[in-house]
Amino acid sequence: MLTPDRYSLSNKLTISRALVGLWQVADIEKEGKIIDPEEGATHLADYAQVGFNTFDMADHYGSAERIAGALLQRQGSATGHPVICTKWCPKPGPMTEEVVRAGVMERLERLGSDKVDLLQFHWWSFEHPAWLDALHQMAKLREEGLIGEIGVTNFDAAHLHLALMDGVPLVSNQVPFSLLDRRAAGSLSDLCAKSDVRLLSYGTLAGGFLSERWIDQPEPAAISDWSKMKYKRFIDTAGGWEVHQTLLRVAAKIARKHGVSISNVATRWVLEHAAVAGVIIGARLGEDQHRDDNLRLFQFALDSEDHVALDAVFEETTPLPGDCGDEYRKPPFLTASGDLSHHLDEMPKAFEVQPVPGRPDEARVLTGSEWEDIAGYCRARRIGDRILVSGTTATAGLDRSIAPGDAEAQTTFILDKIAAALTALGASMDDVIRTRVYLTDADDVTAVSRAHGRVFGEIKPANTLLEIARLIGDYKVEIEAEALIRSRSS
Structure with missing residues (x-):
């Protein structure tokens, strides 16, 4: 049976190279109807049964951690041991031992576990230096056994390098990476080549814009979906809708050649970068889960002809500005809500x-x-x-x-x-x-x-x-x- 490839981030942590992203749990629950944890765990078990046993979530993804916790209670089942990757996104401020321990213990309580396999840390503004304090406190909790491994999210190369040189034992950095957003192929990948850190990539399908659904379609006039609002900004910045259509047509030609989907081509392109340990593919629990299509990622590879064709399209696009994570910290704010300057202004000095x-x-x-x-x-x-x-x-x-x-x-x-x-x-x-x-x-x-x-x-x-x-x-x-x-x- 075809199963996802696996990758060892360390001698303690091996993941599926296609992680199941649970950010859409928050979207499903935004009207107030909470997913029953046991029902949600059954959907996760279906993924695990075919090899997608690595789940990515965060403290603010609705009840995702509690759903994963319900799955963890089924460890003895045929699904095998789930690998849990969650994120802690605290508000900037002093990161004392007590604050960090409380943040980690909340993750463990929601998961119903005595250890989280990978705890990923997010920080809004590097002007507030407590982010390094937090990572060093997390390293102590790793030594205690409460954390398996430590990762970060949306760190640029400069601050990832700083953390590593300050002795923080990091194994991963979760960043956007796609045919539209190729920033991670630059200085971040160079840093990964010189260290043991690897990338976990999200946004590989640009909120669904990198799929058959949008090929030869008119530019959407109005978008209410948060994910699509964000990635439409990426499209506009990269050159606009017509350039995006050119990219889709080339990806479609490559997909037909290999007998796969445009989404497969887009995700495979990211997965083949040496710095990338895994790609995070979003799931809407209880809806079409695309497991069979995602498995096709591991039955083909892009060849030199494919890369030449894609590189030619890249030449027609405008690279997104800055490094990974800059969209949350400085103009132009390429986020779902756009300008975040008011949010940054409200942060503690x-x-x-x-x-x-x-x-x-x-x-x-x-x-x-x-x-x-x-x-x-x-x-x-x-x-x-x-x-x-x-x-x-x-x-x-x-x-x-x-x-x-x-x-x-x-x-x-x-x-x-x-x-x-x-x-x-x-x-x-x-x-x-x-x-x-x-x-x-x-x-x-x-x-x-x-x-x-x-x-x-x-x-x-x-x-x-x-x-x-x-x-x-x-x-x-x-x-x-x-x-x-x-x-x-x-």
Whole structure:
């Protein structure tokens, strides 16, 4: 019997290369009718029986975790042991041991289990540095046996690299990847080639737009489905409906050649990337479950002729901007609801602003470091529309050095810290007009410049880079910045 291929993310975790995604449980339940866990578990068991035994869910996917928990209670059945991958998506804020443990224990309670096989962590804004605290606390719970392995979701290459260089034992990063959205084939795949992390890919069918249903069809005038709203933005950004039709026609020709569906071709293209461990295919429990069609993923492979044809279409499209996850953190917000700036503005600030005694037109940011009192300085100071940011190192909390020995990872953390200080004072990185970079090793120039360019590539402030003898502490780089707040043209 044909079954899905399997992939070992570690010596403790082997998954089906086609995971069953349960995000649509939330959509089914949005009107208030909750799926009976036992009924839902029966549908999951049908998947497991033919080899689709790996299920992906999250804390906010309705009752998905409870349905998976009901399936786990049937471990002795012929379905075999289900593999549970869930996500924890906490609100930004301090990630203490108590907060993280409570988040993990809630997952276990809903699953009715003493361990989650893969717990994936999501964080909205990297300006708030508590995401690293959370991952290190999760690593401790992994050692306790409450977590099998740790993954992340929607991390760009820079922050995935930072986490790895800071010693977080990650095995996966869940990101969008499709014929429309090829960002994951870039720097993320390069990082995977140099590490043990692999990608779990979602959105491979672009909310169903990569299927026979849409070939030679007029552009939809109105869309109410959240998933399609999101991926229609992808289509528009990639070149529009006519370019999408060209892509569908080429995929249809390849599908006919192999006797499979367009969806199979689209998903197989993602699955054949070396960085990809598995693809996540959504399921609407109790409805058409496409199991037979999904099994065809594992009975054919794309050949060189297929890749040449697809590459030719890619040349006609516009690459989506930025890296994976950017659509949730910066314009253009390619999400179902569009502009998320209001959501980001409501997030807690990493730093609190303090007034400057006797100077009502000034404000400053302090981090709580003892050195601010000893040496008499602040992290950043605003004077009218001008903001000066002190020399900043990759320090978490009061004294922990981040990613010792890796200048690129330290630069990423430093720039997030500078961005957080500017945000607290009413500015952004767009307002930066000068940076100064101090390096202890000239061999790190390219790596640090690459990290600097990732943030300032379009802004292009004045910049000075200096090699110095040493920095106090376990640091390879220090950066200071100056910003000027000006009115922006609409």
